[in-house]
Amino acid sequence: MTETMAAEKTATAARTVKFIITRQDTPNSAPYEETFVLPYRPNMNVISALMEIRRNPVNVDGKKITPIAWEMNCLEEVCGACSMIINGKPRQSCTALIDKLEQPIRLAPMKTFPVVRDLQVDRSRMFDSLKKVKAWIPIDGTYDLGPGPRMPETKRQWAYELSKCMTCGVCLEACPNVNSKSDFIGPAPLSQVRLFNAHPTGEMNKAERLNAIMGEGGLASCGNSQNCVQSCPKGIPLTTSIAALNRETTFQSFRNFFGSDHA
Incomplete structure (x- = not known):
């Protein structure tokens, strides 16, 4: 491995991705924000980041929390289930690439539909x-x-x-x-x-x-x-x-x- 490649690998390993996620425990409870910092990986999308948080549900303060609820199915922009607000715009989280999003990345449920829990809404x-x-x-x-x-x-x-x-x-x-x-x-x-x-x-x-x-x-x-x-x-x-x-x-x-x- 060349010195340049080794340096790039080290720099990638040191990078992190910051998420500020709007959460809501029940349909009638008040929403609140929770922050997460994840290690960066090439070709990450929002869904893969949410999967990582689900695998290790710990917020930026090191506190173990309940996993975030959201919907997904096909993971290839066909089912439409993973819609949410990403950096202020409604879109599919499966095709939202981390490299193309401004940080911190803010995730919130769509407001047109009633919230079931966290990023999951009733359509x-x-x-x-x-x-x-x-x-x-x-x-x-x-x-x-x-x-x-x-x-x-x-x-x-x-x-x-x-x-x-x-x-x-x-x-x-x-x-x-x-x-x-x-x-x-x-x-x-x-x-x-x-x-x-x-x-x-x-x-x-x-x-x-x-x-x-x-x-x-x-x-x-x-x-x-x-x-x-x-x-x-x-x-x-x-x-x-x-x-x-x-x-x-x-x-x-x-x-x-x-x-x-x-x-």
């Missing part, structure tokens, strides 16, 4: 909204229905982009219109309305979905801040979907007025 609000807009393709029975109608390639391409949504909740966290005083369902469920209405089979329930977002907490509650499209980790064109739905709901309101049930 039921978003899932309930997906139920409200029927974000699924209904089938009649469990038997083989044969091949369905084909989608035009141009429609399939943009529909695929919408299908990348992983219900991480980041767009809801970034949206100023989604909060405890508002019943706005948020950008992700709205985009799913456009996705499932574009499906040849899902289109059968198009009018039902459009009517669902024309009511309280629906499309009219969007303030068009465009924070959602800027924060989406998958780059989904959420504002494009919202604009398209504004047009579709306008036509649907005319259909409702003239007594047509067809979308």
